[in-house]
Amino acid sequence: MIKKCAICEKSSLQGKVLSRKGQYKSKGGTGSKIARWSKRKFLANLQKVNIMVDGTTKKVFICAKCIKKGSFKKVAPKIKASI
Numbered sequence: 001m002i003k004k005c006a007i008c009e010k011s012s013l014q015g016k017v018l019s020r021k022g023q024y025k026s027k028g029g030t031g032s033k034i035a036r037w038s039k040r041k042f043l044a045n046l047q048k049v050n051i052m053v054d055g056t057t058k059k060v061f062i063c064a065k066c067i068k069k070g071s072f073k074k075v076a077p078k079i080k081a082s083i
Contacts, residue, residue, distance in 0.1 A: 003043075005061060006061060006062055007071060007072060008063060014040075016037040019034070019036045019038075020035060021034075044063050047063075047064060050074065052072075057075045
């Protein structure tokens, strides 16, 4: 299952990790070069939230940007009664 934001459908992105070789010019070297690279994933900041969808509660993943916007109705947490 690929995790996606339920509102904006943001998911992971693919990128590279660069491995550099050589001393930087500012440190007195001849310059830094890229020696090799490997693929990696940039994951979205997804949080599991209980929201109201068509009158029913659903537990979905929402990105932090959409949580800040507040473009959904959050479900109030259940309060346990102690006797």
